[in-house]
Amino acid sequence: MPVGEMCLFWSLNYTRFYNAHFNIEEVAKIITIPGVKPKSMKKLILLVTIFAFVSCKSTKAPTPTAEGYPATTSYFIEDLSAMNASEIKAAYADAKPVEDTGMFDEGTEERAYTILYPETADEIHITWEDAEKTQIHDIRFSETGKWSSKTGIVVGTTYEELNKLNGKEISFYGFGWDYSGAVDWNGGKLENSDLFVFLEAKNIPGKFYGDFIIKATPEEIRNMDLRVKTIMYKK
Numbered sequence: 001m002p003v004g005e006m007c008l009f010w011s012l013n014y015t016r017f018y019n020a021h022f023n024i025e026e027v028a029k030i031i032t033i034p035g036v037k038p039k040s041m042k043k044l045i046l047l048v049t050i051f052a053f054v055s056c057k058s059t060k061a062p063t064p065t066a067e068g069y070p071a072t073t074s075y076f077i078e079d080l081s082a083m084n085a086s087e088i089k090a091a092y093a094d095a096k097p098v099e100d101t102g103m104f105d106e107g108t109e110e111r112a113y114t115i116l117y118p119e120t121a122d123e124i125h126i127t128w129e130d131a132e133k134t135q136i137h138d139i140r141f142s143e144t145g146k147w148s149s150k151t152g153i154v155v156g157t158t159y160e161e162l163n164k165l166n167g168k169e170i171s172f173y174g175f176g177w178d179y180s181g182a183v184d185w186n187g188g189k190l191e192n193s194d195l196f197v198f199l200e201a202k203n204i205p206g207k208f209y210g211d212f213i214i215k216a217t218p219e220e221i222r223n224m225d226l227r228v229k230t231i232m233y234k235k
Helices: 003-019 024-030 038-058 085-091 159-166 218-224
Strands: 098-104 109-116 124-128 136-141 195-200 227-233
Touching: 085 109
Parallel strands: none
Antiparallel strands: 098 109, 109 124, 124 136, 136 227, 195 227
């Protein structure tokens, strides 16, 4: 009997065997094979039970990809940060990566980059420390797809939720420049998380544009409806 059919057989007959309290003699009465004596049948049932249990368990093991790196269902930005380019391609085989070079760090550094899942809700950008793409410089995403942080932060997390996750009130920079809405953890729980979070806002008062920490009243904070726009991970 094929392993798949055997697994199905034992799952369907589990209740019958359980009601027999796994008494081998009783189970032998349920299963009969022409020409097999009862004593031999009991031994056969024991062997088949052990084999079926092990085989059914083993069929659930993850299947390695062609490159040997195990397939992944992890969409945590922290897990992605530990991989090199070859590992990423193997682990996210459906990502349709786009690769190129560009200027970063306010136009001061040229770096290789990779975009996974381009033009989808799961789009995520990786820039590399080296041309060989063995070490990640930073990772960022701004879409509301599968990606998130192990801290619980996702694109769309509110200002109030960030304060709770941080265990301390955050500060944030003004809007309309390269680091628009950048969050300062102020020594809270997320200070050493290697996460850089950028906020977006509605109804931004003119005085809140620029490169400075915003000093806003509770009412002004509420009116802006602050939420996470971009999450970046950088060691």
